[in-house]
Amino acid sequence: MIVAILMPFLIAMCIPFIAKFKYRIHTGYAVFATSLSIFLYFLVLLISGETETLYRYSWIPSLGLDLTFYTDGLALFFALLISGIGALVAFYSIFYLNLEERLGSFYVYLLLFMGAMLGIVTSDNIYALYTFWELTSVSSFLLISFWFTRKASTDGALKSMLITFLGGFSLLGGLVLLHLVTGSTSIREILTQGDLILASDWFPLIVVLLLLAACTKSAQFPFHIWLPDAMEAPTPVSAYLHSATMVKAGLFLLLRFTPVFKESEAFFIAVSIIGLVTLFWGSYMAVRQTDLKGILAYSTISQLGMIMAMIGYGTEAAIFAAMFHILNHATFKGSLFMAVGIIDHETGTRNIRKLGGLWKLMPVTGIISILASFSMAGVPLPILNGFYSKEEFFSSSWDLSADRAFGSDFAALLANIVPYAAVAGSIFTFVYSMYFYFRTFTGKAEKTTAEKAHDPKFGMLAAPVLLVSGVLLISIFPNWFSRHLLQPAANAVYGDAMKEHSIHFWHGFVPALIMSLIVVVLGVLFYITRKYWMGLYNVLPGKLSGNIVYASLLSASENQTKRLNDRIVSGSIRQYNAIIISVISIVTLLILFGTNSFDLRNIDTSPVSLPQSLPELAVALIMIAAAFGSTVSQKKLTAVIILGVVGYGLSILFVLFRAPDLALTQLSIETITVVLFLLCFRHLPEIKRERKEKLSKKITNIIIASLCGLMMMLVGLAAYSQRLFPSISDYFVKYSYKLGGGDNIVNVILVDFRGLDTLFEITVLAIAALGIYSLIKLRQKEGDR
Incomplete structure (x- = not known):
């Protein structure tokens, strides 16, 4: 297993050398082979039934930290998605990216991201999980800004990094608190101490911190604003990061800790509300977009919100439905992103207002798009996997109040509202799916696109065709996927043995079907009348926008930083030294006094005998005189040489105290220091003493010098007197x-x-x-x- 996890990092180190031969063989083939090998390894584990594997490496034995990787049903489920979609994206990118692009850099970033995601889903150590979590943010920043000459790309990468790094710091805080509460860094051991965590005073803060990390990573409202701007990345990146992997990391985090949190009503309330609000807002905003990738970005936000809501429900049916929809979303959304890449590649535009009538020009791309978009909409057809998981979502929403007991009136009220909120959010999901397909592929083709639009060669179509085939396969054999993939993953999340779920297209006229029919009928009505209610966007959101808030905060922070920088960076070396020395002295003294780090009673000094101490005393007096002389010297060269006397005097003291090694070291250091000072002072202005120097300036100098001297003396005493550990x-x-x-x-x-x-x-x-x-x-x- 460890080889499969480390392989992306090992191959990434070889990519710069492989990229030198890109004109003979495309660099992407190496990445494709790597991803496919990892996928096949995890697939063998799945087929063989060995879903639980473990690898342990003693990381920091003194702290009891082990670097442990393990796979259970959940980790295996995500590992297959990461490597499988990664292989298809790598193959797709071979035909999408031009050989003149920086292929070496692109594939290094892609492999780093893949390895980081595999590390997240297989890590048992919480600090290893955090390390991989932050690595996904760094590598995604590099991928989003791949076309760094475009300002939109760098701005989108910066926004995604700032928001996800905020979640990263939050995650670190939550994991540290879990470590303090449970005394363990192993996720498996932490999950066995759910009662201890729930009873802890830190539990509310732990939930808030982990939820903040999940929401920023998975683009939940109001942190969703980074995802649309991240669409400036190359389409293979969008298809990989923003449909199947990175945005699912936050969902994975909550799924991993659901066995602990699922019984908490606060967790249910917070996660369900965030998920349903995100579902509605993402689907609502998708309808107003004119860029194809913008539509898919907001559709991804809405789909992630739906999955988040199901995780919040915490019931057996909801957890299974969440796993089912994660799988389905990866198939239809990945193929849609690739279809958009083909449209952009062949027509030269993603603006939906300039497109239309592509069905006759690009029939294969049209088939891919209609299957994927209709599946995303949840159209009730037996060949669309999205309908099956949408039914599971509606069913778990309807049965929530019956499947779970609530202790508070608000939680019970929310459970009763959930089905209506689920339908409301899904209506716009249907609308943007129809909007995406019909505005792009039906109607009359534009002259500019009709002249050059056509289906690409098979190489570019292979990956989206395979993904959309997944839509059909899951629909035809849903119970095979349920039994071998979804059920083990859901069992790992739920924490208890779950009953076997049987997936069927027809369940009778149950509430879930009625909810689906309402969505279809109202969705069709809203789509047909779209031009009549589009003015609603002038009211909601109107001028309100999360991007405005983000821009304001970023601008304010930049302005404040500039003001602070202008005040501090004045060009005065004296001011720089005063600030540095003052801060170091004050902080060190506060720590010394606050922790009682020195005790004069413990100092065991050697007895002083005046006849034997005369040489030491003479050297010490010379050093004191030299130190004082350097402060009153009017010449730079003189000051440096006099200050060197102090260092050389210390060397003599080492000799007198029978430490020749230290004396030689001090002589070398002092010689080098004097030479460096002379080289630096050569470029500094002459020392100019003000005859009438201000008294306040003199007092400030005296205070800072005294603080520094006191600090150094007390640090020496503390280092000598304290014995916190055996020598x-x-x-x-x-x-x-x-x-x-x-x-x-x-x-x-x-x-x-x-x-x-x-x-x-x-x-x-x-x-x-x-x-x-x-x-x-x-x-x-x-x-x-």
Whole structure:
């Protein structure tokens, strides 16, 4: 299993080299092969019945942290979606992207995202989950801004990153609280302590933080505003990130912790309301869009809201319906995005006002679109999988008040309102689905599109055809998918053994069917009369917009940052040093006094004998005189040299205290410091002493210097007096020769015990050397010009 999870990262490191041969063989084939291999691995696990696998690596043993990956029904379900859709997207991108594009960068970002998503769904350690969660935000930012020369792409990437990073910090807070409450970093162990979490005083805050993380990632109202702008990414990215993977990460997070939260009425109220509001608002706003990808963006928001609402219900039927619709949504929405990419690729536009009559020009794309859009609408046809899961949604909404007992009147009232809200939101879902298909493929074709529009070659059609075939296969064999894929996933979420669900097209005239018929009838009516009620958008939302709020907050933060920067960055070195030294001194002193980190009674100093201490005393007096002299010197060179006396005096003290290694180190450091000071001071203005310096300025200097001196003295005392942990020096004395094979303890520590630190230090020096070499070469080139 660990190979399947790490494979995207390993192949990503090879992509820059593979991309050099892109004119011989497209780089996307390597990514396609990687994704397909991972999909086949997880598919074998599914078919063999080995849904539960485990891999553990001892990560930080001293803290009891293990890096654990495991698959259960839920993880396997999402892993198959991530790798399967990823393989199709990679194959589709081979024919969508031009060879002149930065294919190496694109596929590196895509593989990083795939690996991060696989890490999220298979991680058992909460901190590993958080790491992968943030990696999805970073890699999606790179993918959305792939065409970085377009301002809309960079703005959309920035918006998505800021909003999802807000959720990332929230997620970290929630996971830390779960760790504090349960004492475990294992998700499996946390899920077994549901009663402890529910009884904790931190439970409300945990729910809020995790819900905020899920809502930002899954584009729930009011954080949905990033998703439409993210459509500036290449279509393969939209088909992958925004229909099947990234936007499902927030849903996965809630599904993973549902066994703990499902009994909480607060969780039910919050998640159900957010989901239903998002369902309505996304479907309502989709109808006013004129960009095909804009329509699909808001349709994705609405579909995610519907799934979120079902997770909030928390009943057995609702959890199963949520899993069913996640699968169906990936098939019809992924194929729709790819169809839009084909339309844009062949006609040169996504503006629905400039399209029409494409059915005769692009019949294969038309078939893909009609099956996918009608499935998204929930049209009651036995070959459309979207109808089946929409029926499950309506059924779980109708039966909610009967399937679950509520302790509060508000929760009971909400349960009774839920079916009506579900129907209201689904009406506009039907409208935007019809709007998408009929305005694009029926009517009279525009002259500009009729001249060049046609179905592309099979390579570009293969991926959407396979995805839309999934719509048909799931419809024809729903119970096979239910038994082997959906049921294990729902069992992992619900936490208890669920009864086997039998999916059928015809259940009789049950409430769910009546709700579907109401949606179809009213949806058709609203679509036909669309031009008469479009003025409603001038009232709702009117001038209100989440984008306006976002832009205002971003502008205000930029303005405040600029003002603060203008005040602090004044060009005065004295001011910079004063601020830095003051902050360090004050914070350090507050921590020392607040934690009682030093105790003068514990200081065990060596006895002082005046005859033996005369050399040390003489050196100390010289150092004090030199330190004072550097403050009154009128010349830069003189000040640097006098200050160097202090450092060299310290070296002499080390010699007197029988520490030659430290003396040599101090001599080297002091020599280098003096040279660097001289090089820097060469470019600084001469020291100019003001004869009539303000008294306030002198007092400020005295206070800052005194604070810094006091801080350094107390830090030294605290370091010497406190023994919070056993001294490690005994360990080094005991094992330096035995383990390191050296008589010099300091050298053994640096080379063996702290070998990794030394390696990083050497790496830093190597990087600095490369940087200096590059600057020299650039300077030489400028000189040649």
